[in-house]
Amino acid sequence: MCSVELSYLLPHLAGVLVLSVDGSGPVVVVRARTRSFTPASCTGCGRPSGWCHSRYVRRLTDASLGGRPVLIELSVRRLYCENAACAKLTFVEQVPGLTVRYQRRTPLLQHMVEAVGVLLAGRGGARMLKVLHVGLSRCTVLSQLMRIPLPPLQTPRVLGVDAFVLYRDTYGTLLVDATTRLPLTLWEGRDAEQLARSLIGGRQSAAKAFDTVR
Ligand SMILES: [Zn+2]
Numbered sequence: 588m589c590s591v592e593l594s595y596l597l598p599h600l601a602g603v604l605v606l607s608v609d610g611s612g613p614v615v616v617v618r619a620r621t622r623s624f625t626p627a628s629c630t631g632c633g634r635p636s637g638w639c640h641s642r643y644v645r646r647l648t649d650a651s652l653g654g655r656p657v658l659i660e661l662s663v664r665r666l667y668c669e670n671a672a673c674a675k676l677t678f679v680e681q682v683p684g685l686t687v688r689y690q691r692r693t694p695l696l697q698h699m700v701e702a703v704g705v706l707l708a709g710r711g712g713a714r715m716l717k718v719l720h721v722g723l724s725r726c727t728v729l730s731q732l733m734r735i736p737l738p739p740l741q742t743p744r745v746l747g748v749d750a751f752v753l754y755r756d757t758y759g760t761l762l763v764d765a766t767t768r769l770p771l772t773l774w775e776g777r778d779a780e781q782l783a784r785s786l787i788g789g790r791q792s793a794a795k796a797f798d799t800v801r
Contacts, residue, residue: 596652599684599695603661615655620662627666627680630688632673640665640677645686649693651720659693661686696721697731704732743771746786750777 593608594601600619609616620642621627626635642662649657663686668675685693692700700723703712709725709732716723745765753759758777762785763770774781 597649599649599693600659602682602685610655613655615652615657617649617657617659619659621664621680621682623664627664627678629666629668629670629673629675630678630681631668631675632670634668634670634673636666636669636678638667638669640667645691647686647691647693648696648721650696650699654720656720656722659685700728700731701735704728705735708732740771741767743767746771748782 593605597617600617603619603621606618606620609618623639624637626637628635642664645661645663647659647661649659651657661682663682664680665677666680667677679688681688687694687697690697699719700712700716700721703715703719706712707715709729712728712732713723713725716728741764743764743766747763747765749761749763751759751761753775757775760774760777760782761770762772
């Protein structure tokens with residue numbers, strides 16, 4: 588006989604009270620609730636409040652467990668903000684690591700969806716997620732991919748320029764950071780003057796930034 592704490596298998600549920608786990612159907616349903624007398628920070632002003640307005644159940648999709656999808660039915664509180672100067676009268680508490688505002692997936696699953704989207708894009712990503720028991724359309728995978736913030740753009744030390752044919756006499760130009768091999772920008776046409784203007788503009792921006800630092 589082996590008894591394992593649920594929070595060991597699902598550490599993101601450690602901050603809530605798990606009421607039941609129903610594994611009798613094709614989906615594992617975990618019912619849980621947040622603790623009643625723990626203050627939560629207002630999403631508007633950040634001031635903690637424990638003054639409960641009401642409760643409602645959020646349905647969160649989580650990463651699959653034992654080859655079956657997991658649904659978390661989490662009872663959360665809507666609280667009054669006790670700061671009279673705050674624009675929010677009420678707010679809904681968030682559980683770090685488990686809930687994100689307006690998000691119906693846990694951060695664990697959301698990270699998986701984004702990683703699959705980066706690696707396989709829409710159609711391939713949706714197929715891979717289906718294998719992982721996550722039912723999302725290719726459009727949803729793409730929309731999640733487009734929501735990921737881009738890393739800050741670094742000035743490339745070595746610039747690669749590639750002109751290519753889109754169709755017939757329509758051309759495109761791709762600029763690539765030759766060090767990281769990541770694309771920088773793409774524009775229609777293969778005009779040398781356009782490239783020269785871009786490079787001069789980049790040099791002027793760099794010179795301005797250098798003057799600011801000095
Ligand atoms: Zn507030």
